[in-house]
Amino acid sequence: LLLRGGEPIALTAKAFDLLVTLVLQSGHLVSKDDLLRTVWPDTVVEEVNLTVNISVLRKALNRGCGETALIQTVPTRGYRFVVPVKPREAAVALELEGPSHGLRMQFPGQERRDPVRSVSENADAYRAYLQGRNDWNQRSEEALKRAIENFQRAVYIDPHLAAAYSGLADCYAALGYLSYIAPTEAFTAASRYATKARDLDAALAEPHASLGLVKLYFEWDWLGADAEFQCAIALDPDYAAARQWYSIYLLAAGRATEALRQIQLARQREPLSLPINADLGFHQYYAGRYDEAVKQLQFVLEMNPKFPPAHLWLGRTFQELGKFDEALAEFRQVEEVLHEWPVSVAARGFVAAAAGRTYEAEEILAELERLGRRKFVTSYGVALVYAGLGQHDAAFAVLNKAFDERSHWLVWLRLDPRWNTLRHDPRFMELERRMQFPQ
CATH class of the missing domain: 1.10.10.10 (Winged helix-like DNA-binding domain superfamily/Winged helix DNA-binding domain)
Structure with a gap:
């Protein structure tokens, strides 16, 4: 450090x-x-x-x-x-x-002081902060909006509560990476609140982790993201979310072994965390260890049968195993909790196309178009459905819109197996080049 x-x-x-x-x-x-x-x-x-x-x-x-x-x-x-x-x-x-x-x-492994914790002396502000963190952990759009209200109440009561500003940053980052709202709106707000938290308490790990997400998912600043995550971990080695998010960065950056180690360290710190356990399955999925991914994600669903991210990644895993009916069933489970979530709708469309159900896939494209008239729909998902249908020109046209949106899904461009039919097209290689992935 x-x-x-x-x-x-x-x-x-x-x-x-x-x-x-x-x-x-x-x-x-x-x-x-x-x-x-x-x-x-x-x-x-x-x-x-x-x-x-x-x-x-x-x-x-x-x-x-x-x-x-x-x-x-x-x-x-x-x-x-x-x-x-x-x-x-x-x-x-x-x-x-x-x-x-x-x-x-300061070198790793040496004794060092505990990080300063930014906890309010005002009991009402602290309760509002804790309520916000509880809502944030649920990850649904409604829960994240409740969390924002709680964190805002906390900083209204105690304007110097850095941890609550960091909570606001995490909520807006989640709204962005879950594609509930447009990336520009989400990650710009996340950056603003994380910077405020960091300015109030430079020794707090949370805002550095939040800024790492912004730099990874929105700014595509690979070196900057690495630095922020490492700073967060140095400040608080036991902050599980920093290790969880750093593992995501490492995976997207092509450092899979280090990524797996970090998500395992995150789970050691919070062994019952649903998001962390689901992300372990997500890592197994991107590593092509589909049987292990299935076991891990089913374990998460035993803890909470209605946790949407676990159903989403289990559906993606079944899809790669050629179990299309099981994949579609998982995506419908997602939509029972997150109604009209464009991410799962698009995932369902890709699987329908891959299974040869052309009419169903085209109906889902029409559904995404209707949804886009009243809420944010990520172009990355729409492009996937076109790719599944073999309409490559349309897929590339919409993928370019995803770049204009600063879609965070693009950090997975070179790992997402759903692009395999396009991967050798020079246009796809150009898109990968634009992402400036670490070598």
Whole structure:
């Protein structure tokens, strides 16, 4: 963890590893080859990865340091950390002296203080906050709107309650990633409230995790999302949602092994959480371990037979197993709880098309068009139905609208098996390029 004045500076794992390597050799030249071997062991990477991470470090370190260059480039050879450092005891391993204005590095595994918890002394504000978190955990549109009302009541009573602003950020992020409202409306509000929470309490993990979701799902800022999630985990290693959401980022970024580890760590912290357990099934689905996904999602439904995300991902899994009737039955279970939810309607349309039920799939396209006249319908879902019907030109036309919407579903473009029939089309390759997925 890198701190300035007690406040964390967000860095990706590789940027932090690079900083550690340079700081431990402070005053000495470290060659490019040595840096690549140390920071990316047993991996062949291009030198541009080193250049990009040096740039990230300079931006983070020089903020607040004027024009002082902390990392010196030695042309064609390597880099040197030019600021003297001194070892410290307890939580802080190294303190950078001189013009760095109180930069401190804290290494994992060392004893450190507990994160400051932003809890109101006002009992009414705290009760409203807890009611909001309870509603947020249910994830339905109605429950999220109730949660927003509770969090707003909490900040009305106590305007300095950072945790409640973070709750508002999480509600709007959920409204966005569940496609209840348009991404621009949802994630812009989430960013605003998370920033407010962070400004009120820099040591609170929750707003950093919320900003990680915004950067992943809306801004498509892969490095920025990684940094925010890691900052949240460093501030509070036991905050299960940060690990849950970081696992989603890692999966979308192509780091499946790390992703599985993070969702397992999240479950260790909240073993009975429905969203976390459902996301474990979601990970198994995207990894192609369909039998394991079925077992995990059925386990979730034993805990709560009406939890929509578990039915949704179980339907998606049955679909990949060729069990179309079972898949359609799961999507109908979703719609019994979330009436006219465009995500499950579109999923049902794709399965109908894949099963050769062309008329049914076309009827579902008409249903989505009608829904779109009175609520937000993600273009990503509509494009999937066209793809299932083999109408590829129409699918690409609507997928381009999904880009205009900043649809968060696009982060799954290269993993979603429903696009397999389009994957080798140059137009699809261009869409993947536009997402600038990490390599």
